Amino acid sequence: MEEILYIFNIDPSQKMKIPSWQQTQSALSRKKEVLQSDDTKLAKVLSTLDLTLLGVGSTLGVGVYVLAGEVAKTTAGPAVIISFLIAALASILAGLCYAEFGARVPKAGSAYIYSYVCIGEFFAFIIGWNLILEYLIGSAACVKALFLYFDNMANNTISHYFEQTMPMNGGHVASYADVFSLALSLVFSVALAFGAKESSLVNNVFTFVNISIVLLVITSGIFKSNPSNWSKTADEAKGLGNGGFAPYGIKGVIKGAAKCFYGFIGFDCIATAGEEAKTPQKSIPIGVVMSLLIVFMAYFGMSTVLTMMLPYYEQDTTAPLSHVYDVIGWTVIKYVVSIGACCGLFSSLLGAMFPLPRIIYAMASDGLLFKTLAKVHPKFQTPFMGTLLAGAVTGILACIFELSKLTEMMSIGTLLAYSMVAACILVLRYAPDSKKCDNSQEPVTLKSIIKQTISSEQSYPTKITSAIVSWLIIVFFIFCFILSGLMTIFEDNLYRGEAWLITTCVILGFFLLLLLFIVSCQPTSDVKLGFTVPLVPWIPGISIFINIYLMTNINKDTWLKYVYWLIIGLIIYFAYGIWHSNERSPPFKPQNSVKENGTNGNVPYSAAITAKNNDVNETL
Template identity: 65%
Template sequence: MPSLSISGAYHVLTRRKPMEDTTESKLAKVLSAFDLTALGIGSTLGVGVYVLAGEVSKVYAGPAVVISFLIAAIASIFAGLCYAEFGARVPKAGSAYIYSYVTIGEFMAFIIGWNLILEYAIGGASVVKGLSTYLDKLFNYAMRDYLSKNFAMNIEGLGDYPDFFALIVTVLFALAIAVGAKESSRLNNVFTFLNLSVVLFVIIAGLFKVSLSNWSIPKSAVPEGYGNGGFSPYGLTGIIRGAAVCFYGFIGFDCIATAGEEAKNPKKSIPFAVVTSLAMIFLAYFGVSTVLTMMLPYYEQDEQAPLPHVFSRYGWWVAEYLVTIGALCGLCASMMGAMFPLPRIVFAMASDGLLFKCMGEISQRFKTPFKGTLITGVLTGLLAAIFKLSQLVSIMS
């Protein structure tokens, strides 16, 4: 008898979702390959393109940051091809959760599903908190000063004040996502287009001030503590360490797979979107890092805001403002990329009976998991409202 109960428990934990159950869909199939590609680019590129190149070039790799990005891109392509294969075979909402359910079993899928929920919820909260902090900084921290004075939270482990702006923005994004996949995709397309336009402007404008001599600076001209000069001042070790940091700049394309159930032709559009988005992301990182390290010696780069710093050195204040606009659009696109997959994961788990059934209900009007989207949006907003950005980042890492 005990052996039967153990056997039964093992069967329950490892039972798989039949492949034939993945063919029907209650969601509207409205997303094209272009929409999926923009979703992947927006979610992955974000503001990393405005930050990573400066940090990696100055601290880890020097001008060889371009090689670091290439190594990171190759590693990401291998992961991306796996997602492309799974997305074509199992075109269902849920990404890694549904893939695990079909191939490994229910228990592992449950664990992975909750990991994805936490990843997207905390990731979305981090992005909107970053957006709130960035805007507050532009206005000399007026919001922080007012809220700290009138709504101070003297609770250990939480933020100094409730960030109502972050909560409101998150709920608004959740509403935009809830009213339809196509509508939210159009909004994301706008943010992504503006972000890529600014990146393209940075690359083209920077080409007028590049100097190959910045890739071959002699050791005698390099300040102490910044390597040996040349193209790879920190050697192969620095390039590899830089690649490890650059890899974080390619995280996020997996959100494409969560939209598989809403794709018009998932078997073709998901592989195309994954590969295309990763290729375009690499070109953006490669172009920005090339221009950046040719415009200014690697040891003079700013780790926090390299592009505004290098443009300010040349007195291009218009470019500084454009970079700010691009960063804001990048944050909005990243937020859309974090919040769009979350209700899809919840919907998939609720449909399989692993979460409350109400979370998996589809709106007849909008053809989206309306309740699940709003609930997850409010919870994400609350995380952003009560925690500091540093705390959210620490949880993510």
């Protein structure tokens, strides 16, 4: 009972009363105080180059060997290069928001820390829990892909052996136990636990090989390129589109961009390593932007030469590069590309497994997850227990599940994190400065909010202007979901150009622009940072809309699985995290002094709770 009173800051004399909404809201919205200091248990060993290559390795994985051919054949045709361009622009918008937050809060934990600092604890836990899901499934998918690749090279003998010796029922789980993936996950987790610098060096080697293979493909493809492959007729396409540069029309280009966007997921792992960077305020922004540019140039170059070497309708959707070199008879380069695919998968696996224990470490250090997971190894200076646990869970997922049914869940967590980071940028840019704010200012009322919205008289942020921006962001999110839902549900009607739908979308779009315009009229903070997002609030606003639109395109089954994962997280938070959070409000202080309580022989309430907390911390 005393712990409940402590969390909600309730007077002990009111024990029988249920916590008020204000007290509950205060407990859920408490924010993390981040001090700008170099005090960290993690080793600060990562340079700007290390962070850039970490982002490239995590993003430029197996997708570069599969995605271009699949999207070209089934969705966009040669216009896949435009799809990659649109996806890259959308990713850079999110990347700019991450870059500013990395300069503001150079701590391990990525979007989790960002939302904890400016939104509140409950939403921060939700974001952190989403990121754990993203990297768990991403790591398991990479491990599974590695196994399937090696199994394919061995003529499927490994999978046949597992089917005979370790069969399972199938259905929602795999038809056999993939012990290979489990063992590989454990080996990688042990390697990561040995140190950030050592694992970063391995990732750098894999990434350099991966980039070299990409350059080899682009260079060799130039000699076999034929521009006429971009102007094939509908008869030559044999039913796959209408031929030409964009055989599936504008609809195909946009759908292709939605698919290609997932090929850029992974750069946010740079922000999770901020606490281990030598100069995070400089390294994180440069690393994010440079890694996205490198990945875009690789995708753009690969898709260009691929569709020029072979018509889009003859592409292979599973191994397009190997297929192309088979067709033109370059067997040696085919095997060289296979080596590059292995290196790409290994770097993707490292890029996915590296940030996962850092997020677990950050949440456990804050008391929202079990404190044992926050232990740092005294020799290797890495989150040892969190790394081993992450590797074990990743291996189990890859061992027993067919991950093709779960991969879209990774996108939900990522897109929600992108949206929350963009919203955080807006909140912080228009947050009041405590040095300039006067306590005697006009109170925040409906009248004062309407007055400031219309007139915009203030020259610096206040509580009123900050409240206006916060409410406008909430309304903006709601209308983004409404507009995105209409565009997704009535997609065919939209492409047919039906007047009622276009009119509705134009009105909603105009209202969204109006909301951003009102936000732009409010005074902004003059805090100096090493990097800031340009054109605020327009860039974060566009980023939020794109992310929400992509989220509404995810199917219902995936959303249902996500709800199950979210319920597990909420149970952990309300059963453990809210009780052990480091950011709990100070306990209620009795009106009687300590001396008076001492004369009565009673222990002060605050002292009793402090002693109890010390006992709890010692046991943990």
